[in-house]
Amino acid sequence: MEREHWIQNVMSSTNGITPVKPSDTLLSKIQQKINQQNKVSPKTVWLAAASIAVLIVLNITVLKTKDKTKIETTTAYQEMTGNQSNQLY
Amino acid sequence: MINQTHFEKLYQEYRVLVFNVALNYLQNLEDAEEITQDVFVKVYHSLENFNQKSSFKTWIYRITINQCLDFVKKKNSQKRFFIFGKKSQNEQEYLNTATFEHPGILMEKQEEAKILFEVINTLTENQKTAFLLSKLDGLSNPEIAEIMQLSVSSIESLIFRAKTALQEKLAEKFKNYRKK
Numbered sequence: 001m002e003r004e005h006w007i008q009n010v011m012s013s014t015n016g017i018t019p020v021k022p023s024d025t026l027l028s029k030i031q032q033k034i035n036q037q038n039k040v041s042p043k044t045v046w047l048a049a050a051s052i053a054v055l056i057v058l059n060i061t062v063l064k065t066k067d068k069t070k071i072e073t074t075t076a077y078q079e080m081t082g083n084q085s086n087q088l089y
Numbered sequence: 090m091i092n093q094t095h096f097e098k099l100y101q102e103y104r105v106l107v108f109n110v111a112l113n114y115l116q117n118l119e120d121a122e123e124i125t126q127d128v129f130v131k132v133y134h135s136l137e138n139f140n141q142k143s144s145f146k147t148w149i150y151r152i153t154i155n156q157c158l159d160f161v162k163k164k165n166s167q168k169r170f171f172i173f174g175k176k177s178q179n180e181q182e183y184l185n186t187a188t189f190e191h192p193g194i195l196m197e198k199q200e201e202a203k204i205l206f207e208v209i210n211t212l213t214e215n216q217k218t219a220f221l222l223s224k225l226d227g228l229s230n231p232e233i234a235e236i237m238q239l240s241v242s243s244i245e246s247l248i249f250r251a252k253t254a255l256q257e258k259l260a261e262k263f264k265n266y267r268k269k
Contacts, residue, residue, distance in 0.1 A: 007259045007260065009201055010201045011255065019193060027100055030125075030126050033130050
């Protein structure tokens with residue numbers, strides 16, 4: 001009985017809870033945060049875009065060079081092995 | 090970009106709601122203020138994309154709860170990183186209610202409320218959200234269902250299970266209370 005009464009007391013302890021108001025300076029803090037996020041200059045955006053473009057060009061160049069080397073190596077290998085296989089006698 | 094006056098009007102209308110949901114969830118005034126800031130910054134940036142499928146109030150509730158959940162997860166992972174510990178099953182490790190006194194609760198009920206919040210923090214995420222929205226915000230089950238994007242019967246079940254779990258945990262606590 002005592003236990004049930006105590007549990008009931010704890011469960012109902014939030015009855016009649018009143019809403020708490022946030023501090024008055026909160027709106028100005030929010031506006032400050034918004035302004036900070038809005039302040040990404042076009043110069044920064046262009047700089048980031050240019051960096052990405054340079055990276056892409058570099059990657060393509062490296063890939064193309066790799067492919068070319070691979071083709072050259074394959075041809076040389078085929079020439080070598082081709083000569084050996086032609087020795088029929 | 091949204092109109093500044095419109096944003097301020099929204100802020101005045103929903104600031105208490107957002108702050109109190111965060112306060113009930115995190116039981117810390119500074120953290121609740123931080124969440125309120127983050128919620129309104131998010132609202133400012135995504136208001137143009139708000140598709141009005143749900144009401145604005147539902148939308149703002151959803152953002153607030155998600156921000157609170159992310160905040161708790163972030164705090165827990167930071168704590169784990171420093172102590173190199175294991176992942177816990179609930180939010181208990183971050184949420185420390187032992188010293189928190191809810192400013193909206195009557196002075197004579199503070200001790201019992203502390204115990205209640207301590208036990209609420211051991212519930213699962215969904216049980217805790219449904220219980221807090223029902224008990225402290227006084228929302229109806231269909232309203233909670235819309236916010237949590239679940240069926241009304243799921244909400245009924247979540248609240249029922251939350252109440253049962255709370256009563257069981259409080260019964261355990263009663264043993265210690267009696268020993269004192």
